[in-house]
Amino acid sequence: MNSNRRQFLKNTALFSAALLCSRHVCARTSNSPRACSLRGGLQANGIEMFRTSGNSDLDRSINLELTHxxxxxxxxxxxxxxxxxxxxxxxxxxxxxxxxxxGTVIFGKQLLSDELASNEWGGLAVAGIMAHEFGHIFQYQSKFYSLLTQSQSTDRLLELHADYLAGYYLGLKRLxxxxxxxxxxxxxxxxxxDNDFNSPDHxxxxxxxxxxxxxxxxxxLTNNSDIQQVAEMGMNLVITI
Known part of the structure; x- marks a missing residue:
């Protein structure tokens, strides 16, 4: 195992311990990127963040998925x-x-509950939504956030790119x-x-x-593990749609 791989696994162990964090109050600063609003216009200010979904077995499953x-x-x-x-x-x-x-990802308990109850594959939808949000974290920490938001009046390219990354992860999950x-x-x-083409949250x-x-x-499904290359491919796609 190479040193980079060992270091990542070491960091992942720390990450797993911190995933389901202690109760915390967070507020989005004015300089932070716009939050991804999957449904509604929820504001990030003053939200209490909890360490558990309320179901310990579900927490363990989510923790494993998040690590992947x-x-x-x-x-x-x-x-x-x-x-x-x-x-x-x-x-x-x-x-x-x-x-x-x-970075931080916050998941609504009601969204989680409803997706899981939607059908027998509701857990897959939850994994996809989590991957979408982790895609935003990747964007924030790479060149892609600025490339996908420059000269844009809406979040459309940023969101479609995160959808692409979520799909990529589900392909890996399928394998x-x-x-x-x-x-x-x-x-x-x-x-x-949505069809709100002029909304900043489109x-x-x-x-x-x-x-x-x-x-x-x-x-x-091709098992391409180069996330930078995959993200580049995704960007090249979404800017043409």
């Missing part, structure tokens, strides 16, 4: 849950709120886990698309989100 996503994207964000009963959401922040992590029903995440993305149309996610999924 982190290794695939070469990022180590903190992760927690919050009460999204007033509007389902999950989002990524370019803030280090938990020791030994870089690792065996048969999965990608339609579960396709359906989730389709519902989360995420892309339902068809666009489905298209780029499936393109990323196909790349994941």
């Amino acid at each position: 996503i982190a290794e695939s994207f070469k990022v180590l964000p903190g992760f927690g849950f919050y009460d999204d009963s007033d509007g389902q959401n999950a989002f990524a922040l370019d803030e280090d709120l938990i020791p030994n992590t870089k 690792r886990s065996g048969e999965i029903d990608i339609k579960a995440f396709v359906d989730s993305l389709y519902l989360l698309g 995420h892309g149309t339902p068809i666009e989100r489905e298209q780029v996610m499936l393109a990323g999924y196909k790349i994941g």
